[in-house]
Amino acid sequence: MALADLAGQKDQSTPSGMTLSLKDTAWGYIVQEERDRFDRESAVEAAARFLGLILVICAYGQWLLPSAMFGADPLASKAVLSFFLGSTGAAIYWFASRGMHTEFHVDLTRRELRIHNRNSRGQTRLQKCVPMREVESAFLRRPPTRDMPAHLVLRLRAGRGQVQVATGDEEALTQLHKRLSQDLRPTREKLEDRLYRTQVPFMSRRAS
Template sequence: MTIAQTTAKPAGGYQSEPRKLKSVTLRSTYWGYILVPNSAANRRASVVEVLCLFFSVMLIIAGLGQWILPGATTGPEVLGIKAGATLVFVLLGGVLMWYAQRGLATEVQIDLVEGQVRLVARNRRGKARVQTAMDFDEVGSAFIHRSHAPFVPSRLFLRYCDTEVLIEVACGPEAELEDLLDRLAADLVAPPSAVRRADAA
């Protein structure tokens, strides 16, 4: 599994209106399709990103403001303390800004042209970053981890070879996940033994 020189496909190129299910939003493209999990984390991603950007700006302003605001003390006795505080505020603001711009919403790209599965993070401006990528022949198995507790959704995973590295594709009603599993099994050309409908080991 390699990520070097692997890029996420653009958000455009949709061939039809997205199909919204309880577990995922499915977008067909000219190169394959995108599965966007309808998870709480994805639903909150834009809000969290905006909050991170807001607080990052506030921290940077607070760090620099103690030098330029009217009445700011710049005597030698406080110079070291103010320099240290400024450094901390600016660094924290920079980390928050970097975190928000990396993208907090995730999607799974099934690229039928390149024969590749990609886990992608996308920010609210549409900029994408590949987190994990594997070729179809590197997919060891596709399976549903069935929930035995009420209000806890079942989850659909792809496993990298025979390792413990997993890509979560969707979570939601088992009937939808079964349909997605069948489609993935066909698209990935997985051997029958690779597709398991039993609980995850």
């Protein structure tokens, strides 16, 4: 199911090229930020992975250089340089592999919200998990201008801050906000509301 189906339009995208999609699952639904293949974030991610790989290669490749290039103690110099290049390259590669796109999971079975990082290869990594009982409300942070995306934000209970969960077209996020606000309601409250709606017509008929 596409998020556009919620908004009643063919596509939901910002002028920046960002598009939101919603996929129903057996346990809830997933909201993804979809972008063009060669967008800026994907390019930065690929460049960072390449840089990290080059640094790791240099960490081992410098052992092939003449020892005379490394001063009086070439073994120690090479070891320090190898450690620095290797650790830096591995850290950059790991950070880039985490992904720079956000994927938001609404798990109605476990009653929890999960924010994942998704990289350009479609791999996801859990960033944060928030039980629904800890969410006070969800609200839409509207952009100052129409050519900028809006943000869907969770406000946590007990003043524990806010968590941004989705970015995209304001109209699409408005529809998502309505659905999420309904899903955040406790199950008991939903049952009581449903029972009330069924009892009111029955009581009205008896009164008449």
